[in-house]
Amino acid sequence: MPALPMPDLLPALPEIVLACAAMALLLLGVFRGERSTRLVSWLSVAVLMAVLVLSAMFQGEKHVGFYGMFITDRFAVFVNVLVLIGSAVTIIIALHYNEEHGLARFEFPVLVLLATTGMMVMVSADDLITLYLGFELQSLALYVVASFDRDSTRSTEAGLKYFILGALASGMMLYGISLIYGFAGTTGFTGLAHLFGAAGGPVPSNGLIIGIVFVSVGLAFKVSAVPFHMWTPDVYEGAPTPVTAFFSVAPKIAALALFVRYLIGSFSGLIAEWQQIIVFLSGASMVLGAFAGIAQRNIKRLMAYSSIGHVGYALIGLAAGGAEGIRGVLVYLAIYLIMNLGTWAVILCMRREGQMLEGIADLSGLGRTRPGLALALGIFLFALAGIPPTAGFFAKLYIFLAAIDAHLVGLAVLGVVTSVVGAFYYLRIVKVMYFDEPLVTFDRPLAPELRAVLFVAAVLTLFFIVYPDPLMGGAQAAAASLFAR
Amino acid sequence: MTDAVLLQTIMFYIFAAITVASGVMVISARNPVHSVLFLILAFFNSAGLFILLGAEFLAMILVIVYVGAVAVLFLFVVMMLDIDFARLRSGFMRYLPIGALIGAILLAELILIFGSWAIAPGIEGLKAAPMTATAAHGAMTNTRALGDLIYTRYVLAFQIAGLILLVAMIGAIVLTLRRRGGVRRQRIAAQLARSRAQSVAVVNVPVGGGAGEPVEPVAAGE
Numbered sequence: 001m002p003a004l005p006m007p008d009l010l011p012a013l014p015e016i017v018l019a020c021a022a023m024a025l026l027l028l029g030v031f032r033g034e035r036s037t038r039l040v041s042w043l044s045v046a047v048l049m050a051v052l053v054l055s056a057m058f059q060g061e062k063h064v065g066f067y068g069m070f071i072t073d074r075f076a077v078f079v080n081v082l083v084l085i086g087s088a089v090t091i092i093i094a095l096h097y098n099e100e101h102g103l104a105r106f107e108f109p110v111l112v113l114l115a116t117t118g119m120m121v122m123v124s125a126d127d128l129i130t131l132y133l134g135f136e137l138q139s140l141a142l143y144v145v146a147s148f149d150r151d152s153t154r155s156t157e158a159g160l161k162y163f164i165l166g167a168l169a170s171g172m173m174l175y176g177i178s179l180i181y182g183f184a185g186t187t188g189f190t191g192l193a194h195l196f197g198a199a200g201g202p203v204p205s206n207g208l209i210i211g212i213v214f215v216s217v218g219l220a221f222k223v224s225a226v227p228f229h230m231w232t233p234d235v236y237e238g239a240p241t242p243v244t245a246f247f248s249v250a251p252k253i254a255a256l257a258l259f260v261r262y263l264i265g266s267f268s269g270l271i272a273e274w275q276q277i278i279v280f281l282s283g284a285s286m287v288l289g290a291f292a293g294i295a296q297r298n299i300k301r302l303m304a305y306s307s308i309g310h311v312g313y314a315l316i317g318l319a320a321g322g323a324e325g326i327r328g329v330l331v332y333l334a335i336y337l338i339m340n341l342g343t344w345a346v347i348l349c350m351r352r353e354g355q356m357l358e359g360i361a362d363l364s365g366l367g368r369t370r371p372g373l374a375l376a377l378g379i380f381l382f383a384l385a386g387i388p389p390t391a392g393f394f395a396k397l398y399i400f401l402a403a404i405d406a407h408l409v410g411l412a413v414l415g416v417v418t419s420v421v422g423a424f425y426y427l428r429i430v431k432v433m434y435f436d437e438p439l440v441t442f443d444r445p446l447a448p449e450l451r452a453v454l455f456v457a458a459v460l461t462l463f464f465i466v467y468p469d470p471l472m473g474g475a476q477a478a479a480a481s482l483f484a485r
Numbered sequence: 486m487t488d489a490v491l492l493q494t495i496m497f498y499i500f501a502a503i504t505v506a507s508g509v510m511v512i513s514a515r516n517p518v519h520s521v522l523f524l525i526l527a528f529f530n531s532a533g534l535f536i537l538l539g540a541e542f543l544a545m546i547l548v549i550v551y552v553g554a555v556a557v558l559f560l561f562v563v564m565m566l567d568i569d570f571a572r573l574r575s576g577f578m579r580y581l582p583i584g585a586l587i588g589a590i591l592l593a594e595l596i597l598i599f600g601s602w603a604i605a606p607g608i609e610g611l612k613a614a615p616m617t618a619t620a621a622h623g624a625m626t627n628t629r630a631l632g633d634l635i636y637t638r639y640v641l642a643f644q645i646a647g648l649i650l651l652v653a654m655i656g657a658i659v660l661t662l663r664r665r666g667g668v669r670r671q672r673i674a675a676q677l678a679r680s681r682a683q684s685v686a687v688v689n690v691p692v693g694g695g696a697g698e699p700v701e702p703v704a705a706g707e
Contacts, residue, residue, distance in 0.1 A: 004633070004634070004637035004638050005637065006636075006637055006640070007637065007638075007640060007641075012641065019644075019648055023651070026655070066640070066641040067637075067638045067639075069639075069641050069642065070641055105659070107655055107658075107659045110655065111652070111655060111656075111659070114648065114651070114652050114655075117648065118645075118648075121645060129639075129642050130641065130642065130645075133642055133645040133646060133649065134645065136649055137645055137648055137649050137652060140649055140652045140653060140656065141652050141656075143656070144652070144655070144656035144659055144660065147660060148659070150659075150660050179598065182602075183601075183602075205601040205602075205603075206597060206598055206600075206601045207598040207599070207601055207602065210594070210598055
């Protein structure tokens, strides 16, 4: 038997460049020592941007490479862009924080780069094996950055908790993968789509259904959908703040995209089987995110519940199934990325005499002491609550429209109701900022990179409606590419 | 049934019985060191099962990796750490009902799943057929075949697995390596650069008097 030829590496060029750059920067850091943290960080940001350009240039065409293990299409490019922006902004906003808290080590940007590589592999997975490996590469790097503040008990606890529960989720996922392989005879999404990609295929056996459920559980854990969300508030609270910001955007976006590709890309014919699971995950997440957030006094925990709720909204689009729904998910993810990064940038500004503040009460009177910061946070909170004319409103609008088109009216109504409940705790912060007496004043001046992130995110959130075409068009094309198999 | 098949069947039952028995002993042995030793026995017998299947590469990997590295590591940990296993087991009876319940549910599910297993009618005859070397395969061994696939068909998976190991390594270093202050390190260059004048002091000792305060030789480079 002659050996198979080496596969074409070009489709995975962005991922290869990113992985090699991470290793090169690691070597640079090792040889230059701790002094090189700033240099390595900025070089990492440059690499992420270069990879973004490469991905947009090379991965737009639909192409299945590596003997069916890796796929490039518009969907992958769209999500890659979001993930890369999320990672780059994380590295930028972490710079100042890490220096202040004695965490300025060059391994941080390198680990973020490697996690990003994992996420890009997840997004482009076309095989359950690739799915699992990308998932693990990402998770392992995230466990380490969660406990990056190794002298803090809370950070270590966050990392350990995340690690143990993540290992459990991985185990379930692997079990599901083995069941799918056993009952379908293939791990490739192309092969699975051949069998179950259209309605009226072979009747799936119990084993296959249970396998699909187990893999979905693993993914639901990663996107922290209820009832697999238990780890989220503790990990978000304990991890260093820039790391939490990272957790709430890039890995979630990648895992949701993987969820979409896994269910739509390979099992779209079995939608009747998995739709109810997604409907339940989505509804439960929205309800829990709305009600559990009310009692929170710590803004990092509040953001954890907020992100659980937002995952619920995004999952509505997946439950809807069609191209409309997937477009809704992608638009939602993009807007979620921007408003969430903005909010985290404000939280990173909450510091007094070098100490981070995390209480919601610490924001009181911000409207008088720091009007600019208060205005920015106000915009992000209005967007998170989904109040027009901010971008957050349109994100929810497209999701709900898709749900109604797919006859999921109950879910759409539940979404609207929980949005109203959730608006309570977002708007309470606005009230605290503008109507309460100032208690503390935050340190000045803000780091310039934080200010830049705040400004850009606020402008994008507020003025999305003026020029929505690039995002809408991109999401439309990306969703369409997923269905053109 | 030919002699070869009979021998194989007998070997299978021996290996399988010992594997199961030592698996039970792993969790029931009182002494943790004995548990690890039984684990090693289970690994060796599983390797035997792999050889019966014709997967000699997996058998050797099992012995080298699991027995050679993992089990020895377990032994070290068990011996180095003073874990009170009696205390760990103390809640056993308390957790037994819930554990048994979960186990029973899982078992029922597994039976349900495998009840729906169906083997394609055409390949029924192939199920027990041993892999034979054909002309097309030539002298292809397991190791060679795996190598052919890992570096071509599965090169992506292989490389990502490598990256995962790299991340694990970086993580271990990031979380545990500490640079302590005040450590006296040997500086060979400084030692070699010392001159005689820096290390030897000539003192004129008077008769009947001591050498006085010892003269500190000037350390090189300080």
